[in-house]
Amino acid sequence: MEYLKNKHIALFFSYKVSLNVWEDLGMITRESRIWGILWKNFNKVSFITYGNKNEEVFGKHFPSIKLLNNKWNLNPATYSIFLPFLYKKELMNIDLYKVNQVSGALPAIISKILYKKKLIIRCGFQLSLFLKKQKENIIKIFLALVLERISFYMADVIIVTSIKDREYIGAYHKVNFHKIKVISNGIDTELFNILEGIKKERGRILFVGRLIRQKNLFSLLEAVKGLKEIHLVIIGKGYLKEALAQKSKEYRVNVTFIERIKNEELPIEYNRSELFILPSLFEGNPKVLLEAMACGLPVICTDVDGMNTIVQHGVNGMLCQSHDESMKNSILELLNNEGLRKKLGQNARDTIVSKFSLDMVAEQEIFCYEHL
Template sequence: MILSVFLAIGESWEDFQKKGQDKLLIKNNFYQYSQNFEKVFIFSYGKKSKKLLKNVFLLGNKYRIHRFVYSFIFPIIYKKEIKQSRIIRGMQITSAIAGSVSKILYKKKVIINYGYDYGNVAKIEKKYLHALLFKLMDNIIFNFVDGVIVTTRQLKKKISILTDVPLYLIPNSINTKIFKPMRRKKSIDILYIGRLEKQKNLKLIIDAASLLKKKISTVFIGDGKQRNLLITHAKINKVNLKILSSKPHNLLNNFYNKTKIFILPSLEEGHPKALLEAMSCGVAVIGTNVTGIKNLIINNKNGILSKLDSYELSKKIELLLKNSKLRQKLSSNARQYIISNYNSISTWKKEILLLKQ
């Protein structure tokens, strides 16, 4: 059986390498596909084409066609490879455009994943045209796919109103053998890893840190449009903030293990991998009480929930920094929670079984 994997519009191997995600994808996603399918084709929007594993082949946009146009025509350019495939696995909703073309032209079965509420996130980031386009896609694209993988029950409920297409609940998962507790000096008081965008609400961390009597070390790892704004905001509020560019995924475990508290202050989330990784590493976590975070954090058991309020968040931070026993309790419970519920071994079995149906 041959599998085709369609990346989201604009995603490329070059981007994955730049973000340090390439090795993770090969070790986890592509390795799993390699072990369970005769051959795997990965369709990228970058120029590069190469063999990633013995039977996994990256096929690039060799003519450098605009990404939107390319999403409609690469199923024609790579007609031979797609016609060989038994099933198409689309990564995120925009992959369904090329998936739909393949279904219409070649009658291929298409399974996509719906990772978060794309329209709501676009609205938060004031990308109103994107929000409108995602809403239109939600109403059209499900007519051209055979199944949708969702990461949370909330997303499953939302999509079930829009379509009768089969929905499969397969949450994001973590390789708990990689993301695990390690003995490291806790030199970082507060850590955040992810995009530096409005949806992530990172000014809340800075505002909360500025209210603390004791100066603490705060580290953000990631890239995004709000980088300079956050640096300026931290200087104005006299907060010791260090922003590091995105790091290779295999190095993140070291940062988690040097951290006392991981904070995810988002306005909304899907099923946030960084939070799962931090919990798997046994870091005490604080998250805002919003969709996607409150579904993972059981307040005062495996982490702490906070309102979207800087004063309340500052009190939660102060509590955890002062109380090492509470941090230890939360970190231990968080690790066990991830092992029991989000271990990648079990979730990969579910996906492979689905794709082979």
């Protein structure tokens, strides 16, 4: 790791994302833990964000990291193009550029071309595939494909969260497989843990995530409709909030909506629940699933890419189909079998500790940087 001790790394935030957005999404403490491990291996770390001077109040979470933001209050699209010129002096003195999602890659690519630095592209999901599944317009999908193709071509290393993503990028985008590394999302297994003294609430089913079509929440409401002694807790926000609230009233389902919660408070919510469910139509490498499993919570998720490589049915969780009848059967099977809940919960915890711990993932990422 001595090689990195003299290096300066910069994280280019995803398009339109700032520390304010991280705070609003309850992500800021999670990211501070990740970078708290990573920054110790570097001489300097910088964050390049789409925020303005107002976000500097959140700098206290990252005391050793330099903030470079949109202090000119430019339009985000304009800022993303001119950022490499506005911060020319700073970027010339940075050794490694990192991007967490392809949507933030454009200024990093321009900077790499101008200043001849190493570029790391990390992808939690394939943007173009997600847009296709969300049935976005063809122009958006085409632009995402172009950005992906350029990003993967220009990257010195590409980090993805699954073998299937590696195979897709290598085959579809004609990228050398040697520069595509598979590293999962990491979980703080000390924070996300089985908490003593917190009593499980009978019938409490937890969902955490955005309230969007991808998450298939109307099917979840159909699944729990008519079930007695069920308390569905939905944590997150999104454009479907009002429609879901209306449907839950129509179905007479006992639902509590919690719009926002800090990441460090989530372990309590997981530990209060009897099971966690993620009924998504498609996923990348969902952190909330890993967090729930780390807390020893039995999980139910749909049998789709991104989740069926983490959850082994009947071993560390349950896989179901995306329709309500399959979900309902899985929910009833778990709620009516305490022994099964305990077994799946403990195995889930063991899976995360052995394969997805934050320290382990950070170590894998550092290894990639050392060999650039």
